[in-house]
Amino acid sequence: MTPQRIAQIEHDQGLDRPLPQQFVVYAENTLTGRFGISFVTNESVTTVIARAIWPTVLLVGSATLISTFFGLWAGIKGAWGRGSLFDTTSLFGSLVLYSAPEGWLGMILLIIFVGTFHWFPAGQMSSNTGQTGIANVLDILSHLFLPCMTLVLGYIGEYTIIMRSSLLEVMGEDFVMTARAKGVPDRLVRRSHAVPNALLPTLTLVFYSFGFILGGSVIVEAVFSWPGLGLLTYRAIQDLDYNVIQAVFLLFSLAVIAFNLAADITYGYLDPRVREA
Amino acid sequence: MMRRWRPVALAVTLVMVGGVALSGSALAQSSGTSSPTGNKIVLRVGVPGDMISPNPLLATNGDDYETLFNAYDLLFNFNPDDLSPSPGLATACNPSADYRTWTCDIRSGVTWSDGQPLTAEDIAFTYRFIETTDENEVFTSYLPYHPTFSVPNATTLIWKSPKPTFAPTIPPWIPILPEHIWKQYEGDGKAARGFANVPAVGSGPFVLTSWDKGQGWTMEANKNYWGGAPAIDEIQYIVYDSQEAMVQALKSGQVDFTDNLNPTLFNSLVGQPNIGTVKGTASTFTNLAFNFGGQGPDATNNPVLKDLNIRRAIAMGIDKQSIVDKVWQGDAQVGSVVTLPSRPQWFYTPTDVQSQAYDPAAANTLLDQSGYASKDPSGIRLDKNGQPIDLNIITLPEETGSVDTGKLIAAQLQQIGIGVKLQSMSDKQIENNNWYTGDFDAYVWGWGGDPDPNFILSIFITSQCLGWSDGCYSNPTYDKMFAHQSTLLDHTARVAYIQKMQQFIYDQIPEIVLNYPNYLQAYRSDRFTGWKPEPTNGGTYLFGWGNQYQGLQPLAAAESGSSSGIPTVLWVVLGLVAIAVIAFVALSRRRRAEEEA
Numbered sequence: 001m002t003p004q005r006i007a008q009i010e011h012d013q014g015l016d017r018p019l020p021q022q023f024v025v026y027a028e029n030t031l032t033g034r035f036g037i038s039f040v041t042n043e044s045v046t047t048v049i050a051r052a053i054w055p056t057v058l059l060v061g062s063a064t065l066i067s068t069f070f071g072l073w074a075g076i077k078g079a080w081g082r083g084s085l086f087d088t089t090s091l092f093g094s095l096v097l098y099s100a101p102e103g104w105l106g107m108i109l110l111i112i113f114v115g116t117f118h119w120f121p122a123g124q125m126s127s128n129t130g131q132t133g134i135a136n137v138l139d140i141l142s143h144l145f146l147p148c149m150t151l152v153l154g155y156i157g158e159y160t161i162i163m164r165s166s167l168l169e170v171m172g173e174d175f176v177m178t179a180r181a182k183g184v185p186d187r188l189v190r191r192s193h194a195v196p197n198a199l200l201p202t203l204t205l206v207f208y209s210f211g212f213i214l215g216g217s218v219i220v221e222a223v224f225s226w227p228g229l230g231l232l233t234y235r236a237i238q239d240l241d242y243n244v245i246q247a248v249f250l251l252f253s254l255a256v257i258a259f260n261l262a263a264d265i266t267y268g269y270l271d272p273r274v275r276e277a
Numbered sequence: 278m279m280r281r282w283r284p285v286a287l288a289v290t291l292v293m294v295g296g297v298a299l300s301g302s303a304l305a306q307s308s309g310t311s312s313p314t315g316n317k318i319v320l321r322v323g324v325p326g327d328m329i330s331p332n333p334l335l336a337t338n339g340d341d342y343e344t345l346f347n348a349y350d351l352l353f354n355f356n357p358d359d360l361s362p363s364p365g366l367a368t369a370c371n372p373s374a375d376y377r378t379w380t381c382d383i384r385s386g387v388t389w390s391d392g393q394p395l396t397a398e399d400i401a402f403t404y405r406f407i408e409t410t411d412e413n414e415v416f417t418s419y420l421p422y423h424p425t426f427s428v429p430n431a432t433t434l435i436w437k438s439p440k441p442t443f444a445p446t447i448p449p450w451i452p453i454l455p456e457h458i459w460k461q462y463e464g465d466g467k468a469a470r471g472f473a474n475v476p477a478v479g480s481g482p483f484v485l486t487s488w489d490k491g492q493g494w495t496m497e498a499n500k501n502y503w504g505g506a507p508a509i510d511e512i513q514y515i516v517y518d519s520q521e522a523m524v525q526a527l528k529s530g531q532v533d534f535t536d537n538l539n540p541t542l543f544n545s546l547v548g549q550p551n552i553g554t555v556k557g558t559a560s561t562f563t564n565l566a567f568n569f570g571g572q573g574p575d576a577t578n579n580p581v582l583k584d585l586n587i588r589r590a591i592a593m594g595i596d597k598q599s600i601v602d603k604v605w606q607g608d609a610q611v612g613s614v615v616t617l618p619s620r621p622q623w624f625y626t627p628t629d630v631q632s633q634a635y636d637p638a639a640a641n642t643l644l645d646q647s648g649y650a651s652k653d654p655s656g657i658r659l660d661k662n663g664q665p666i667d668l669n670i671i672t673l674p675e676e677t678g679s680v681d682t683g684k685l686i687a688a689q690l691q692q693i694g695i696g697v698k699l700q701s702m703s704d705k706q707i708e709n710n711n712w713y714t715g716d717f718d719a720y721v722w723g724w725g726g727d728p729d730p731n732f733i734l735s736i737f738i739t740s741q742c743l744g745w746s747d748g749c750y751s752n753p754t755y756d757k758m759f760a761h762q763s764t765l766l767d768h769t770a771r772v773a774y775i776q777k778m779q780q781f782i783y784d785q786i787p788e789i790v791l792n793y794p795n796y797l798q799a800y801r802s803d804r805f806t807g808w809k810p811e812p813t814n815g816g817t818y819l820f821g822w823g824n825q826y827q828g829l830q831p832l833a834a835a836e837s838g839s840s841s842g843i844p845t846v847l848w849v850v851l852g853l854v855a856i857a858v859i860a861f862v863a864l865s866r867r868r869r870a871e872e873e874a
Contacts, residue, residue, distance in 0.1 A: 124492055
């Protein structure tokens with residue numbers, strides 16, 4: 001490479017300007033949504049990110065929904081029947097899954113469902129066979145299954161444990177005892193008095209997870225080559241694709257802030273004490 | 278209170294459904310012109326990384342080159358047996374008596390994939406285009422002395438060189454581009470590099486039709502290929518960021534071939550039913566390349582490395598066999614010279630290979646005798662200025678084996694009193710920063726190289742500093758030798774002289790060739806037959822040097838297009854689970870409504 005070519009690249013990237021000026025240009029570009037060009041693909045960073053957003057929303061979104069549903073259910077059932085076989089089993093399982101690294105879980109699922117049973121695709125988001133309509137949706141679903149299952153297993157333990165402990169705390173409160181003393185049926189005590197109050201900490205966690213939707217799960221997306229923001233981040237870091245890295249981290253931070261704000265606002269709706277305070 | 282969740286749940290569900298729909302349509306758009314598989318014979322190749330670009334001016338990695346090999350022709354192809362030049366677009370090139378003018382006979386009746394005729398004009402255009410437009414100098418070294426090209430008729434190309442040359446027969450690894458597509462970018466490097474080139478118009482056996490970035494790319498057979506229509510209809514390259522996933526895909530029949538496996542996963546596949554394994558012996562070598570400075574004022578190279586005795590002691594202090602055993606689990610050969618054992622016509626065994634054999638005691642003696650006997654309290658030798666000899670060695674995490682090799686070398690050099698500080702960084706970081714400024718003492722990396730040794734020998738000449746040189750090695754004697762070899766038009770004389778050059782490099786140690794790692798691949802033996810290694814002796818089945826897809830014939834499984842997938846029973850079970858969950862929710866809501874009433 002000639003010195004002229006190197007100088008030209010430095011000029012194109014603005015690296016020949018003084019640092020304070022580079023910063024002002026960066027701030028201006030960021031505020032106006034211009035994140036530059038990906039060094040690797042030569043496309044605009046906005047295009048690269050736009051392509052990766054929906055796969056991540058689909059994967060992490062569906063995993064969060066499924067794990068929230070089953071996690072809350074198991075947490076409530078476990079806490080209400082504290083010490084039962086279901087409770088001890090689900091608590092043990094939750095702790096194991098909560099501690100398991102997601103990348104490792106993904107590998108195990110790969111070995112079982114791909115290597116042994118040959119049921120699901122080992123990676124990607126589609127078979128690239130040009131299917132359309134229902135066949136395409138089923139194709140995407142079959143590709144979605146394993147990465148989604150990995151994330152569900154990774155998240156579900158956390159939801160179960162938080163829901164369980166938060167419900168146990170509420171179960172000792174006076175208003176629960178009052179409700180019982182009034183002769184309210186057990187199931188109604190649980191559903192209308194205990195669970196809504198115990199949901200608040202879990203809600204924080206759910207919103208926290210949604211904040212990370214855009215970040216996706218870097219490891220799981222890398223294991224299954226799922227073309228979302230997590231994989232984009234993983235590759236950008238490997239290739240030192242600075243423009244992409246800067247933009248995705250900015251996006252992740254914005255997503256976390258936005259969902260935390262949403263959690264705070266929703267709190268007000270769900271808990272009159274917060275609203276009045 | 279729970280009711281307030283409904284709008285939220287509804288919105289989230291809509292987002293999910295939208296996700297499937299949008300992702301689906303995005304994929305449909307990006308997968309371009311592909312059509313339903315039907316009875317197409319599709320070869321699916323799992324690769325551990327994506328292409329960087331199918332634009333020849335940006336092509337960098339093995340996947341790019343494999344795609345270019347399939348999509349375009351060269352002036353000459355490589356003989357599959359020994360990688361010597363064999364007829365390609367040119368059937369023959371004959372030199373004038375002074376070797377300054379070469380007249381090449383170009384094949385007639387060849388067409389581009391868009392139906393336009395391919396003539397000698399396209400070849401002349403391509404070479405001129407490289408001269409004027411290849412600013413990154415990817416291909417310029419194949420056109421030495423700035424030759425000129427003329428085309429007296431559609432089937433004749435005249436290559437005129439100001440100096441005698443054998444460059445047309447090396448042969449030039451430059452994909453021949455269609456003038457009617459690339460003409461508009463001639464002389465404008467930036468615009469030319471910005472050209473996506475998908476779908477690509479080429480003349481090779483396959484046509485690049487779509488590239489779904491990060492996921493893979495598709496090539497369809499060029500049924501009008503001058504060498505005969507390939508038996509397979511389509512090649513799908515599928516990217517797996519995790520090698521474990523790629524291997525599981527091979528086991529379940531989702532891919533027919535996997536490229537570039539690491540030894541652990543490769544060994545797990547040996548002996549598996551319906552799976553064949555290929556161990557290509559050495560298409561690359563790994564090296565410890567020293568930095569001699571010369572990059573500029575910011576170079577931080579340790580001057581002791583200019584002392585040949587230090588370099589020789591380091592060579593004797595490194596146990597190459599232990600690297601083969603521990604890092605490559607035996608899947609490599611101990612290295613010596615910069616040509617490859619898989620190219621026997623050029624490979625050379627140094628006469629004094631014992632002089633650099635692993636011998637820490639002899640290395641210590643050599644260092645003691647060379648004026649490096651004093652040591653600091655931690656046992657590190659002091660240089661002639663009293664400074665401890667601490668080498669800053671860079672390793673590359675994405676290069677298989679580099680980091681582990683660096684650790685072993687650090688431990689081994691400790692035994693001869695040379696300290697090592699290891700630093701790990703990506704190849705792009707090295708190229709953009711440390712290599713460019715000379716901020717390193719050595720790195721553990723490697724080289725591939727063309728079948729002809731001209732290129733690999735060129736990296737040691739002085740003028741390649743900040744070109745292809747590793748660490749700006751400079752030796753006027755070697756520069757003269759390199760210039761001389763390119764004038765040797767007699768093949769036997771050139772082979773003999775190149776052996777002399779290899780011996781020179783081996784003795785002068787600008788870098789230590791650590792080993793020749795095997796190239797590991799695996800394939801489904803129940804889907805295609807006709808796999809052929811190139812070169813015949815120790816080559817790989819794909820990603821070699823020629824059109825290795827041409828000979829592949831489908832077996833029954835590939836013809837029927839059958840593949841593993843979710844059994845109907847499982848779909849039914851998943852459907853039932855979904856119905857059960859919906860029913861559970863609906864029932865509990867009804868029960869609650871009753872209770873509240």
